[in-house]
Amino acid sequence: MLYPELQDKPVVTIMGVCAQELYDLGHRDNFFYLQHAMGLASSMGLGLALHLLQEKIVVLDGDGSVLMNLGTLATMARYRPKNLVHIVFDNGSLLSTGGFDSHTTSGITDLAAMARGAGIEQVAAVDSVITFGDAAIAALERDDLSVIVAKVAATGPNHYGMDLHLPENGFRFKRWIAHRRVASAAGS
DSSP: OOGGGGTTSOEEEETTHHHHHHHHHOOOTTEEEETTOTTOHHHHHHHHHHHOTTSOEEEEEEHHHHHHTTHHHHHHHHHOOTTEEEEEEEOSEEGGGTOEEOTTTTSOOOHHHHHHHHTOSEEEEEOSHHHHHHHHHHHHHOSSOEEEEEEOOSOOOSOOOOSSOHHHHHHHHHHHHHHHHHHHHHHO
16 A cells, blocks of 8 residues: 555664565665664754755654654654655554564553654544544645554564565665656756
């Protein structure tokens, strides 16, 4: 459902499940899998959104990662890039690092409420494929900072491993962005 919408957008994923599942669907050079930096996909996405104003930036994140860097919600609200969509897959688990329960498991910690409390206006909390699809379409079409917190099952891929090392992924991602900027400048 989401994958086709990502073909022409810079996408940053956090390590683990998000990265592996996106990679398994089919790698594209506009996908950057932020490995070994749990919690920082949202910060990288924010930086890209502030510098690539003509692009819709998508961050695919997990609840554990967001909990490690809650300050990014306030920073995103402060700068409010209209071209950033932050999708948080909340499985209530640190699945990629051992499967321990995250703070969202108990139902006390509510990441959507935290995003709203930080000052982000466009926040959707979803718990079904249909509501996720509707929220994702609206966020991608909206000209405003958007956060989607999707409750999902704590299941992951049947394997972890990519035939793409971090430096090569970074080089390909940077070249894809550079090519888009040149094409955009030539078209204007």
